[in-house]
Amino acid sequence: MADSSDHALAARVAAETGELLVRLLENPAANGRGWHSIEYTGDRSAHEFIMRELGRERPDDIVLSEEGRDDPARLASDRVWIVDPLDGSSDFGWSDHWSVHVALVENGKPTAGAVSVPGWDTTWATEPTPKPIMSRVGERPRILVSRSRRHIDGRLLAEGLGAEVMAVGSAGVKAMAVVRGEVDAYVHGGGLYEWDSCAPVAVAEAAGLVACRLDGSELWFNKDDPWSPGLVICKPELVEGITMVMSGRR
Numbered sequence: 668m669a670d671s672s673d674h675a676l677a678a679r680v681a682a683e684t685g686e687l688l689v690r691l692l693e694n695p696a697a698n699g700r701g702w703h704s705i706e707y708t709g710d711r712s713a714h715e716f717i718m719r720e721l722g723r724e725r726p727d728d729i730v731l732s733e734e735g736r737d738d739p740a741r742l743a744s745d746r747v748w749i750v751d752p753l754d755g756s757s758d759f760g761w762s763d764h765w766s767v768h769v770a771l772v773e774n775g776k777p778t779a780g781a782v783s784v785p786g787w788d789t790t791w792a793t794e795p796t797p798k799p800i801m802s803r804v805g806e807r808p809r810i811l812v813s814r815s816r817r818h819i820d821g822r823l824l825a826e827g828l829g830a831e832v833m834a835v836g837s838a839g840v841k842a843m844a845v846v847r848g849e850v851d852a853y854v855h856g857g858g859l860y861e862w863d864s865c866a867p868v869a870v871a872e873a874a875g876l877v878a879c880r881l882d883g884s885e886l887w888f889n890k891d892d893p894w895s896p897g898l899v900i901c902k903p904e905l906v907e908g909i910t911m912v913m914s915g916r917r
């Protein structure tokens with residue numbers, strides 16, 4: 668099982684990758700291919716940094732990265748790191764809504780992880796346990812959805828739950844908005860990859876939030892196909908209502 672050095676490693680690598688990406692934005696000239704490929708340069712340099720750090724610190728573990736080749740040996744491995752070196756890359760250079768995801772998966776479950784959101788100057792990790800930094804008072808649940816699904820998920824949640832719905836980019840940013848208490852839930856009604864959701868789920872669960880599929884069933888990671896159908900991250904009291912709406916039971 669993950670020990671405290673795994674939690675600390677996830678936090679350090681996520682934070683340092685975020686710093687590297689901020690330096691890249693501050694010095695676009697370092698991006699030899701020009702401003703228009705800043706996303707590409709960000710993806711590549713973040714991926715290479717993470718691979719180097721995890722390779723040095725955990726040479727026996729396998730890494731599944733959005734930007735790397737899928738090593739089938741991960742399916743038989745006890746310890747697999749699932750990473751998104753730059754989540755929300757289309758916002759990179761344009762808004763604060765991008766993040767870095769680093770998570771360790773053991774037996775299908777994330778056991779350590781971290782999400783860095785440099786735009787909010789914070790890295791959240793599974794240790795120390797995140798505490799909400801904002802609290803809100805309101806009767807209507809506030810729910811974040813993905814921009815691409817605003818018209819579908821947003822309408823379902825507004826009509827089914829009376830929710831106030833907002834959309835931003837980056838799964839990590841949306842999940843950390845729930846962790847820090849700014850909103851009550853993040854719901855994604857379509858498919859997404861394990862690297863989008865794994866570290867955000869690790870941190871959210873450590874913070875006492877619920878993470879599950881749209882029908883309320885359990886999430887599993889390091890599956891043969893890393894594409895997964897749907898994600899809910901929310902305060903425990905909202906899970907029943909949200910999963911009923913999102914699975915068409917209400």
Ligand SMILES: [Mg+2]
Pocket residue numbers: 710733751752753754755756
């Ligand atoms: Mg990415």
